[in-house]
Amino acid sequence: xxMVTLTIDGKQVTVPEGTPxxxxxxxxxxxxxxxxxxxxxxxxGSCRVCAVEVERAKTLQAAxxxxxxxxxxxxxxxxxxxxxxxxxxxxxxxxxxFECLTCPRNLNxxxxxxxxxxxxxxxxxxxxxxxxxxxxxxxxxxxxxPSKCILCRRCVSVCEKIQGVYAIGPYGRGMDTVIGxxxxxxxxNSSCVQCGQCVLVCPVGALYERDYTNEVWAALQDPTKHVxxxxxxxxxxxxxxxxxxxxxSISTGKMVAALRALGFDKVFDTDFTxxxxxxxxxxxxxxxxxxGGPLPLITSCxxxxxxxxxxxxxxxSENVSSCKSPQQMFGALAxxxxxxxAGIDPKDIVSVSIMPCTAKKFECNRxxxxxxxxxxxxxxxxxxxxxxxxxxxxxxxxxxxxEEYDAPFGIGTGAGLIFGATxxxxxxxxxxxxxxxxxxxxxxxxxxxxxxxxxxxxxxVDVNGTEVKVAVAHTLANAKILLDKVKSGExxxxxxxxxxxxxxxxxxxxxxxxxxTEIREKRxxxxxxxxxxxxxxxxxxxxxxxxxxxxxxxxxxxxKSHELLHTHYKKRPRHGTMTVKYGVTPAxxxxxxxxxxDT
Amino acid sequence: MSExxxxxxxxxxxxxxxxxxxxxxxxxxxxLIQVLHYVQERLGYVPKDVQKKVAENLGxxxxxxxxxxxxxxxxxxxxxxxYIISACLGTACYVRGAPDVLARLEKExxxxxxxxxxxxxxxxxxxxxxxxxGLAPVITVNKDTYGRMSGDKxxxxxxxxxxQAASEKVQEVAGD
Numbered sequence: 001x002x003m004v005t006l007t008i009d010g011k012q013v014t015v016p017e018g019t020p021x022x023x024x025x026x027x028x029x030x031x032x033x034x035x036x037x038x039x040x041x042x043x044x045g046s047c048r049v050c051a052v053e054v055e056r057a058k059t060l061q062a063a064x065x066x067x068x069x070x071x072x073x074x075x076x077x078x079x080x081x082x083x084x085x086x087x088x089x090x091x092x093x094x095x096x097x098f099e100c101l102t103c104p105r106n107l108n109x110x111x112x113x114x115x116x117x118x119x120x121x122x123x124x125x126x127x128x129x130x131x132x133x134x135x136x137x138x139x140x141x142x143x144x145x146p147s148k149c150i151l152c153r154r155c156v157s158v159c160e161k162i163q164g165v166y167a168i169g170p171y172g173r174g175m176d177t178v179i180g181x182x183x184x185x186x187x188x189n190s191s192c193v194q195c196g197q198c199v200l201v202c203p204v205g206a207l208y209e210r211d212y213t214n215e216v217w218a219a220l221q222d223p224t225k226h227v228x229x230x231x232x233x234x235x236x237x238x239x240x241x242x243x244x245x246x247x248x249s250i251s252t253g254k255m256v257a258a259l260r261a262l263g264f265d266k267v268f269d270t271d272f273t274x275x276x277x278x279x280x281x282x283x284x285x286x287x288x289x290x291x292g293g294p295l296p297l298i299t300s301c302x303x304x305x306x307x308x309x310x311x312x313x314x315x316x317s318e319n320v321s322s323c324k325s326p327q328q329m330f331g332a333l334a335x336x337x338x339x340x341x342a343g344i345d346p347k348d349i350v351s352v353s354i355m356p357c358t359a360k361k362f363e364c365n366r367x368x369x370x371x372x373x374x375x376x377x378x379x380x381x382x383x384x385x386x387x388x389x390x391x392x393x394x395x396x397x398x399x400x401x402x403e404e405y406d407a408p409f410g411i412g413t414g415a416g417l418i419f420g421a422t423x424x425x426x427x428x429x430x431x432x433x434x435x436x437x438x439x440x441x442x443x444x445x446x447x448x449x450x451x452x453x454x455x456x457x458x459x460x461v462d463v464n465g466t467e468v469k470v471a472v473a474h475t476l477a478n479a480k481i482l483l484d485k486v487k488s489g490e491x492x493x494x495x496x497x498x499x500x501x502x503x504x505x506x507x508x509x510x511x512x513x514x515x516x517t518e519i520r521e522k523r524x525x526x527x528x529x530x531x532x533x534x535x536x537x538x539x540x541x542x543x544x545x546x547x548x549x550x551x552x553x554x555x556x557x558x559x560k561s562h563e564l565l566h567t568h569y570k571k572r573p574r575h576g577t578m579t580v581k582y583g584v585t586p587a588x589x590x591x592x593x594x595x596x597x598d599t
Numbered sequence: 600m601s602e603x604x605x606x607x608x609x610x611x612x613x614x615x616x617x618x619x620x621x622x623x624x625x626x627x628x629x630x631l632i633q634v635l636h637y638v639q640e641r642l643g644y645v646p647k648d649v650q651k652k653v654a655e656n657l658g659x660x661x662x663x664x665x666x667x668x669x670x671x672x673x674x675x676x677x678x679x680x681x682y683i684i685s686a687c688l689g690t691a692c693y694v695r696g697a698p699d700v701l702a703r704l705e706k707e708x709x710x711x712x713x714x715x716x717x718x719x720x721x722x723x724x725x726x727x728x729x730x731x732x733g734l735a736p737v738i739t740v741n742k743d744t745y746g747r748m749s750g751d752k753x754x755x756x757x758x759x760x761x762x763q764a765a766s767e768k769v770q771e772v773a774g775d
Binding site for chain 1: 611614646647648649650651652660661662663664665666668669670
């Protein structure tokens with residue numbers, strides 16, 4: 001690798017060829033401010049905030065897209081640069097609503113931080129005041145507010161490159177550019193899978209989760225309602241971040257205490273139903289191995305992946321496990337098994353879940369997710385929403401004493417916990433499948449091959465003489481690569497785990513902002529550390545799960561299990577409801593246009 | 600044959616040609632703009648169904664096709680109207696009140712400059728200097744020129760063309 005030496009602010013810097021100035025500067029502790037830049041994902045030099053002076057260059061250069069050169073001399077903070085930077089930010093602010101105080105990104109906004117850092121006191125320009133653009137709340141999960149958009153295109157890059165969904169893009173030009181689905185459609189009508197990765201990368205409040213805290217507060221304050229809450233595996237290693245703790249902290253006990261303090265009648269653990277999922281899915285896998293198909297079995301706990309599959313790979317729906325996600329299995333049980341046990345009328349139960357995910361809000365509203373006779377999960381709150389509720393309640397989260405989950409859904413094994421990381425569902429399944437099939441105790445229960453941030457992971461596990469081939473993919477772009485290889489026959493697997501979000505659920509669209517690679521790695525480390533520390537690490541050893549089968553479900557894949565814990569999928573047309581018949585004559589189309597919502 | 604029937608036949612022929620051009624550029628994202636040009640030429644605009652087919656065949660996302668389409672003002676999302684109204688905003692017209700005329704046109708037609716009405720009758724465009732500055736402010740409707748325009752004259756003008764279109768339709772039906 002050729003090295004290049006240049007001077008930045010008087011310091012000599014040597015970095016590999018091709019390094020952009022902004023990264024080269026970081027190696028010597030110089031932080032050039034930026035806005036649209038998102039390393040490896042959005043490198044387009046759009047906002048010009050990172051402009052720097054390069055001696056002998058005609059104009060200021062954008063540090064994020066300008067590669068270093070031998071002998072280059074860069075000034076990142078000359079008067080000329082400072083003036084230009086301020087101008088750029090003022091221009092952005094001139095067309096940005098000054099709604100900070102009531103914006104979901106108040107105090108956690110990159111534009112705010114930039115304005116503060118640069119000491120902006122006046123905005124010398126009057127923007128074109130782009131005509132009012134309506135807020136798009138057409139999905140149950142994500143809200144799009146184009147009036148706050150600064151056109152950085154980070155969301156577009158994530159949706160294109162990381163997820164390969166291409167649900168949104170810029171249309172129009174100049175001041176009138178809008179970022180959204182084609183045909184000026186709403187997100188709810190597009191291919192958007194509601195994974196929320198766009199929300200995580202948006203520097204401002206143009207994209208955010210749909211907030212259900214008001215509904216949950218109302219339920220908590222309603223004395224006639226019995227409000228139960230479940231917490232996903234990935235929430236406990238992230239909830240501390242907006243509340244003063246370092247990324248990588250495990251705050252399970254505090255989270256339980258906080259939920260109880262907020263007024264939830266019962267605090268349950270989704271790790272329990274994760275273990276249950278392993279029992280059902282593990283059994284489903286063994287059945288398919290015996291029958292000879294349909295293989296590969298593909299996991300089904302990620303609702304973004306399910307929506308993606310229904311639209312882009314409906315031909316694989318037979319391969320996808322019929323198991324519901326742990327969230328939905330819990331929902332069905334809360335209003336049947338638990339209601340019975342506790343002697344509570346299920347109509348008075350409000351079932352809430354705390355999730356690292358925005359797509360779960362879409363999942364809980366799917367019409368078929370009501371096997372209990374009621375909507376199985378009433379409200380999904382992201383970790384961000386829970387953190388806001390905790391702040392609103394004035395709880396001193398950092399100093400809360402640890403508390404335990406409630407029975408009967410309070411016990412989770414390490415296998416359930418690792419669901420939160422990419423490769424975790426696979427590893428949990430293998431831990432159980434191996435022992436169920438061989439009858440032997442698994443000595444080494446860590447399947448390192450399926451762990452970590454590599455996009456596509458493969459492993460072969462010897463289960464009683466059968467070479468079981470497994471694959472793990474995270475992000476939908478990687479899922480596509482894997483599934484295309486499987487469809488073409490290039491590769492063959494018995495079992496595939498797909499998670500929509502980079503890093504798995506710990507990197508989900510509902511997690512605290514910021515969520516970057518470093519933070520993902522810390523959360524993953526916390527997950528596996530948590531697994532190591534738990535007394536039980538295999539799903540089939542969960543006594544609460546065993547009790548559930550003994551007293552209620554019977555056995556995995558029983559009739560009752562199928563009724564409550566399994567689901568079916570549907571085929572979705574490409575581009576959601578943005579369908580048109582090809583070859584329509586102009587006269588017909590004009591009638592259709594005036595009947596429809598053609599803008 | 601009636602104008603409408605003729606239009607349908609032309610349209611079907613155009614679609615056949617478009618199918619051919621799309622097939623020729625299959626799997627080539629770099630050909631997007633050329634293909635859109637061809638469609639624009641044959642149909643006068645790029646309808647949604649064609650946008651989708653182009654996306655699927657050239658290997659680009661629908662978002663990108665729509666993005667390119669809307670970025671260049673040359674491409675049209677909807678067919679141009681029967682009457683193209685060009686409002687001049689050149690210097691002489693501008694200082695003699697052309698912006699007011701344009702605003703009134705936008706209001707009466709319910710569209711913004713650059714757009715076409717849903718009923719297919721009018722397209723409103725902004726142009727620079729028609730070379731009739733003595734008559735400022737000037738607008739043209741197809742081949743007809745209207746000088747000394749004012750906002751107040753707009754409604755009557757539009758009514759005239761609507762009536763003309765309606766009577767042409769009556770004649771057509773009667774002629775069948």
